[in-house]
Amino acid sequence: MKVLFVYPDINVKGGALSYHFGIGSLSAVLKKEGHETALQYLYGSYDIKALLEKIEQFEPGILAITSVSFQYKYIKKMLAETKNIHGSKIFTICGGPHISLAPQELRKTEGLDAICIGEGEYPLLELANKLQSGEDITNIENIWVKKDGKIYQNPNRPLISDIDSLPFGDRELFNYQEIVNSDYDRAIFMCSRGCPYSCTYCCNSGLRGLQEGKYVRFRSIENVLAEIKEVISNYNVKYIYLNDDVFTENREYVSNFCIRYKEEIGYPFELNTRVEHLTPEMLQSLKDAGCYRVAMGIEQGDEKFRREILNRRMSNEKIEAAFELTKKAGIRTKSFNIVGFPFETYDIHMETVKINRKVQPSSLVVYVFEPYPGTPLYDMCVKNHFIEEDRQDMDFISRTDTTLNMPDFTRKQILKCYRNFAWRVYRGKSYKKALLHKIYYSKYGELLIRLLSPFKKIVRKFAMD
């Protein structure tokens, strides 16, 4: 069976192409079982032509689309447009975090035949096998099918317990060298699936309950290193990014990983973590292994708000200590921040500025809050009438504008806070960083990013040093 994957990555801020772990893994499993796969990466502005051409040329039996929430409006448009041209010949299925947590979209989406809830490797394989042999496809676990106006809703299978048993992601499907080049020569990897926490704005809070079994699963160090070795020998890579939700959950794993990574790989690397996990010993072994940057979520600086609204229970003291320890270990820091949460106000937001000013991260990222269906904060927004339904469909770059309508923190205020955030953090501390971030987050930032794209490595070096 020929399966054409679609990775919609339309209107994303930052100007970097990206690899998709989910599609990589699905494709590897299908290929291993003899199916043929191809990819249409939809990047930049919405343009259906490339997809139509690819369909024409590849003639897939299945169109397999991945979804995050703000891409869904484009997916709907795309399905309507492809269906009109190709009739009912191609079976269309959508998976990924958005559809897994908003399965009701199946009924409402024209041209969509099925959805996959949760992990898709074995459900999609079963679907491809059954479509190929002409068997009934209405009873596959994790897959809901829409047929003759009826929805066949199936139960979910347990989570894959041994994730080492999966083949390495299919990077050949992507134009992988181009992706590495566009992402500052970094190749990204994941050593785990799932996250032990349940922050109310994050999809992990909803995804963890979809399938039975242990939600947080780590690959063996052996398995991760083997994949890294394969990638660095096939592509021109300078840095490694461990993009796990939380890489540092298990101290022993981190310590053993660092020892072996240093011996067998040795490339400079960066990772994401939670402030609670960092100890001087862990930071020392990360540093010894070549870790040059640790990224940590602050998200909101008001301790009470963070605990009660976001379900993030770390203290400000802990955050400050983690940044301090990391700097002491000689590792750069990066903070993640969000503005525009439900019930946030200007004063509460200024606490985020305050704590960032205090810890002075080497770099920072700030986003505007986006409510994802299936998360507690989405429900809170609906319950309090903060979501403006029609703004959801507007064409704006994800996490750079708000869809919330809150009397105590207006859209105008939120956008102003978003644009001035980094300036406020670095002003008076580092004018270079303050200025560069001010430009980056300005109204014209996105255009500038694209124009400066050929020189972005120089700009980033200048901003971070």
Ligand code: B12
């Ligand atoms: C790594 C990561 C990235 C990486 C790589 C993207 C990727 N998905 O591989 C990068 C940095 C590129 C990225 C970008 C973005 N991300 Co991101 N990312 C993650 C993270 C931390 C892990 C995802 C992952 O790799 N999981 C492991 C793989 C194997 O799982 P998976 O991709 O979900 O795929 C499995 C299933 O979902 C399913 N499946 C997926 N697609 C399909 C399709 C079909 C047909 C089928 C049958 C099954 C299926 O099967 C796959 C294999 O089991 C998640 C958090 C999380 N825990 O999910 C956030 C997450 C997916 N990201 C999120 C967001 C918002 C973004 C951005 C919009 C951010 C931005 N503004 O730039 C972009 C959007 C990119 C895009 N167009 O999809 C949100 C999405 C929330 C939502 N409902 O919309 C998440 C859930 C985090 C959160 N805040 O809750 N991200």
Ligand code: SF4
């Ligand atoms: S720690 Fe990060 S990945 Fe985990 S639930 Fe919270 S926001 Fe999501």
